[in-house]
Amino acid sequence: MKTKLSTVLCERLGIEYPIVLAGMAGGPSTPALAAAVSRAGGLGTLGAAYMAPADIREAIRTVRQLTDRPFAVNLFAVDLRDDNSNIEQVQRQLDRARADLGLPPAAEGPLKTADRFEEQLAVVLEERVPVLSTAFGLLPASAALAARSAGMKILAMATTVREAVLAEQAGCDAVVAQGGEAGGHRGTFDVAEHPMGANVGTFALIPQAVDNVRIPVIAAGGVMDGRGLAAAILLGAQGVQMGTRFLVAAESGAHEAYRQALLDSDEESTVLTAAFSGRPARGIRNAFIRQWEDGGTAPLPFPTQNTATRDIRNAAARQSRSDYMSLWAGQGTRLLKEGQRAEEIVAETARQALSLLGG
Template structure:
């Protein structure tokens, strides 16, 4: 059709359109969704933060069977350590939720979260994944050096100007400026400094980062269509990252009940909460959040809270009960569509953006 929407990131990442799929770990991200976005001209991203290293390798190989175009794999750039100091009282409160679902109470004692980051990263380097994407921080220097030596591109999600500068100094090829409207985990590096995450809106964050770094900036947060792309480019961004928009795509791995909750939600439905994982994340408020908040107990730190709540979230999925799932979502959910293929979402977004920019 002769559609052209090119910026500097298109050449840098060898993609046709400056549209990046967010790395949505924990179910929504699939091989088919990743490959579909890449095949449509964007950069598909596999959200692999919770995957075993062997499963990541298999997924990478499956993506390559579906497309020969570039894609990214996203990890949490953090060495996880459990803090079981308050595990007993947390489990008591979680047992009230388990009772609601009719599942067994947790066993006494500490929870153990596998620390897989370095093994996961080794797979990405061995498989020479075209783009490594990180949240919660930058790659450790030794791994950044290996990635750059292998000719791989590296992107890091940032939520402040200071984080963007640190990412550029570490060697990142681009940064994703994650505004507060974005769904899922806040990418904030230091949650001890920002307990609820740094929450600067996309419209304010993007131009301030653009003014301070020399690498391309990819805007994220509340971008759901071509209007958002045009606005991001006007603010100085060289591309956009979209996550929520693809949660109801045909290729999405989001549970059917999760998708129904998304389609029924509005701009007022989401909150930033730590009750599921211990790190601040934006999702649709449901009974899990309301009941935990009513108990008045501070969630355990990440990843301990995430591990402690997993059995509840898994049971909710088995029972198609969205009230006890983590329903990560951004603030633009009225713009979601049901049953649309990822390729059509990309094409439609490009057409809308071009109509505005032409």
């Protein structure tokens, strides 16, 4: 039965509710979480940007064992060439954190980040996943053609109307309009133009994007429950993307210390920082971010800063030290509910939105 939640996006992606799970690469994303969201009627997403190609294939097959519903795989469409121009100064700054964690100082010399995008993409195409989504930019034209030829739908994230228009022109089936309230990395295409990302608020971005593109717009940023979904639909969006709300779900891969930091946070806790990865991202301010705010050293560009901080983030996870973890989170963390399963979150969100919309 069709309801007021049965949008064009639902028809295009073959889902029941216009709720998309954010990719959340780097730990929180698990096959169990993606499958649970899809089973509940939304679009689960596997955040695969940091995964080895063989692991992506295994994860995709695991999702398919857990559900026969549509799901997405998210990759980073971005230049992964390293910039080591200030590596010595940055490493000395990072050594402060290493000392606190009991790690040795960084070795001298440049860093090299593995660029596995082509191999990752090849796996996704071979596995013919239903939906391929990107962050930080658009798929190369040849990759987009290959995806469409394989029968896949394509989503892209945008932080401005101009980026949304570019996504439409590139043939995307829908665009995620990411407001400044969103947790995690900003999806801004050109961080040279917007060093801390374009941060138009969700409430302002969505109707302007809707008025300037013909493809479905998916609202992201600050959406934590059915009120956010209903508001997004009233603003003209055809659905929402939710990440932070699912970080404390039972199926999330988020570290226990990360979960606790989320539950202890509020709307004043997060800041935009490039300290962890070299790209602007919203997360809970902790000791690591404060060191960078006080240190006077600019982080290296992505992906080199991300590579440089990996040993710190890994050690922090082993030691359950949230003060040195990248605690990505949006601004709506007071609305988190501990102990829910992902399917409950989807059902509750849809039920509340339907009630508000009179569906």
